Amino acid sequence: MTVDGIPCMQMxxxxxxxxxxxxxxxxxDPGERDDLLLRIMGSPDERQIDGLGGGHPLTxxxxxxxxxxxxxxxxxxxxxxxxxxxxxxxxxxTCGNLLAGVGPFAIERGLVSTGGDTTTVRIRIxxxxxxxxxxxVQTPDGRVRYDGDTxxxxxxxxxxxIEITFPGDDRPILPTGRLVDRLAGLDVTCVHAGMxxxxxxxxxxGLEGDESPQDxxxxxxxxxxxxxxxxxxxxxxxxxxxxxxxxxKITIVSPPRRDGTxxxxxxxxxxxxxxxxxxxxxxxxxxxxxxxTVAYQPGGPLVGIEHPTGTxxxxxxxxxxxxxxTLSASSIVRTARKLSDGLVWxxxxxxxx
Ligand code: NQM
Numbered sequence: 475m476t477v478d479g480i481p482c483m484q485m486x487x488x489x490x491x492x493x494x495x496x497x498x499x500x501x502x503d504p505g506e507r508d509d510l511l512l513r514i515m516g517s518p519d520e521r522q523i524d525g526l527g528g529g530h531p532l533t534x535x536x537x538x539x540x541x542x543x544x545x546x547x548x549x550x551x552x553x554x555x556x557x558x559x560x561x562x563x564x565x566x567x568t569c570g571n572l573l574a575g576v577g578p579f580a581i582e583r584g585l586v587s588t589g590g591d592t593t594t595v596r597i598r599i600x601x602x603x604x605x606x607x608x609x610x611v612q613t614p615d616g617r618v619r620y621d622g623d624t625x626x627x628x629x630x631x632x633x634x635x636i637e638i639t640f641p642g643d644d645r646p647i648l649p650t651g652r653l654v655d656r657l658a659g660l661d662v663t664c665v666h667a668g669m670x671x672x673x674x675x676x677x678x679x680g681l682e683g684d685e686s687p688q689d690x691x692x693x694x695x696x697x698x699x700x701x702x703x704x705x706x707x708x709x710x711x712x713x714x715x716x717x718x719x720x721x722x723k724i725t726i727v728s729p730p731r732r733d734g735t736x737x738x739x740x741x742x743x744x745x746x747x748x749x750x751x752x753x754x755x756x757x758x759x760x761x762x763x764x765x766x767t768v769a770y771q772p773g774g775p776l777v778g779i780e781h782p783t784g785t786x787x788x789x790x791x792x793x794x795x796x797x798x799x800t801l802s803a804s805s806i807v808r809t810a811r812k813l814s815d816g817l818v819w820x821x822x823x824x825x826x827x
Contacts, residue, residue, distance in 0.1 A: 479817025480514070483579055484526065488571030488808040489628030489749045489783075492535030493526055493818070494579045497552070500538060508563035511536055511556055513820035520559040524821050527558055531720070531745055534558045537572045541585050546606060547598035549580045555720050566719040567669060568601035570752025574636050574808035577609035578618045582812070588613040603668055603753075610637040620811045627784020628749030633809035640668065640756065642791070642802035647757070649711040651797050653766035657710060658703040663767040664711050667760040667790075667801045668753035670722035672707040673769050676739075683728025683737050687746035687782055690726075690739055700724050700741050723754050727769045734778030734785045735771050736762050750781040756804045759788040764799045 483494045493514065501507045512518070515534055516525020527534035536554040544550075553569045556562075577595035580586045586595050593613040598606055612619040612634040622634030647667045654661050663673045676683030679696060690696060704724055708716030716722065724741040731737055740747040740754060750758070759777035761767045779786045791803045 479819050480510075481816070482818050483582065483815045484813040485575035485579065486629065486811045486813060487537070487569075487573065487575035488626065488752060488810065489532070490535055490569060490571035491528060491533045491813070492537055492569075492572045492575070494537045494539060494575060496583060497538050497540035497550075508554070510820055511554060511563050512561055513822070514818050515556040516821070517556050518559055518561045522558050526818060527556060529558055531555065531558065531742055532748065535569055535572050537576060537579070539576060539579055539583070539585070542598050544598050547596045548586045549576065549595065550598045550600050551576045552600040557720075562718060564719055565601050567721045568599050568603065568753065570638070570668070570756070570806070571808065573597065573599070573607060573638060573752065574609070575810040577611040577636060578620070578810055578812065581611060581613065581618050582815075588616045603666065603670075605643075606641055608639050612636075618812075622809070624807065624809050626807070626809050627781070627786055629809065633811055635807050636810055637805065637807050638752070639803065639805040642793075642800060642804065644800050646794070646797065647760045647764070647799050647801055648797050653764070653797060654768060655707075655710060657706040658699065660703060661768060662703065662707065663761050663769060664707055664722070665757045665761040665767070666711065667757045667804070669751060669757045670711055670713060671754055671757040671761075672703060672722050672724050673727050673758065673761055673767065674703065674724065675768050676726050676728035679726060681726060681728075683726055683739065684731055685739065687739065687748060690741075690746045697744070700743075704741075704743055723751065725750070725754065725758055727758070730778070730780055732780055732785060734780035735773065736769055736777070737780045739782065747781065749783050750779055750786060752806055752808065755779045755786050755788050755806070756790065756801075759790045759804070760792060760799070760801050763790060763792055764796070766796055
């Protein structure tokens with residue numbers, strides 16, 4: 475069977491990299507769509523050598539964009555994580571990093587018209603948990619501008635800033651209703667302010683908290699503990715059986731080493747993030763500013779999240795106190811870059827036995 479090329483754009487979005495599609499260029503049936511995406515990205519294969527995926531969860535991501543029927547949004551964004559080494563495509567989480575490319579992609583594909591030097595793109599997020607975001611994209615001369623001076627930790631090169639704001643809602647950020655839970659023998663805080671995250675103190679795991687991702691990933695005992703904790707937290711947080719999903723994330727917290735508020739290392743959930751996810755960082759920041767959690771630090775709305783490749787600044791505005799805390803707004807600055815625009819040909823064969 476001859477398969478025609480499928481239009482797509484490759485973009486770096488924040489500190490991740492992915493393939494962006496118009497929904498109308500993909501099958502509407504989710505099973506057929508996911509099968510096609512596995513064949514486009516090169517999964518299942520740790521190296522994804524036969525596809526566009528980069529052999530790591532942060533470079534094996536897909537954004538599906540369409541015009542929105544909701545009057546509160548211009549476009550809809552569905553994020554799909556294509557697992558590199560397994561035949562799994564999951565929509566259980568969104569991705570705040572690929573989100574940075576959604577505004578530019580929507581403008582490039584003519585779904586949103588530019589409106590002056592900057593253009594606001596209103597995005598409805600179709601994955602569970604976060605529902606809307608607004609992205610302020612630089613658009614001088616009616617075109618998306620990618621180059622600029624903003625350096626974003628986790629990406630070595632400067633680019634044009636994209637300011638992303640998330641409205642909050644009235645859901646408590648602590649899904650278990652407790653500031654601290656005892657799970658898998660550890661005191662942890664389970665938080666969900668856009669991304670389900672379990673916070674655990676480095677010292678409770680016998681760690682300093684500033685170990686390299688590679689040292690953490692190769693520590694077999696630690697990986698076992700993290701997975702036991704994750705499975706227990708999944709049901710405590712109402713996420714059900716999480717063995718085959720990419721949530722919750724586990725963030726190891728310790729005191730800041732530089733000018734930030736907290737040091738983090740995040741399992742996403744089996745590899746360790748080279749930086750930290752955007753909504754993961756929003757969740758961590760809300761826990762940092764909520765009295766009584768395992769990460770509490772008093773202070774204002776700006777929280778500096780230190781991670782393996784720098785510091786990410788998140789602004790959070792909270793309402794309520796203790797277990798009743800809610801998030802009323804958050805914002806973050808990201809950058810994005812168009813890498814290629816063209817057609818992709820999916821693999822047709824199955825893996826050799
Ligand atoms: O938390 C990685 C990333 C992400 C997700 C992950 C993200 C977010 O850095 O919003 O952006 O946690 O799986 O792209």
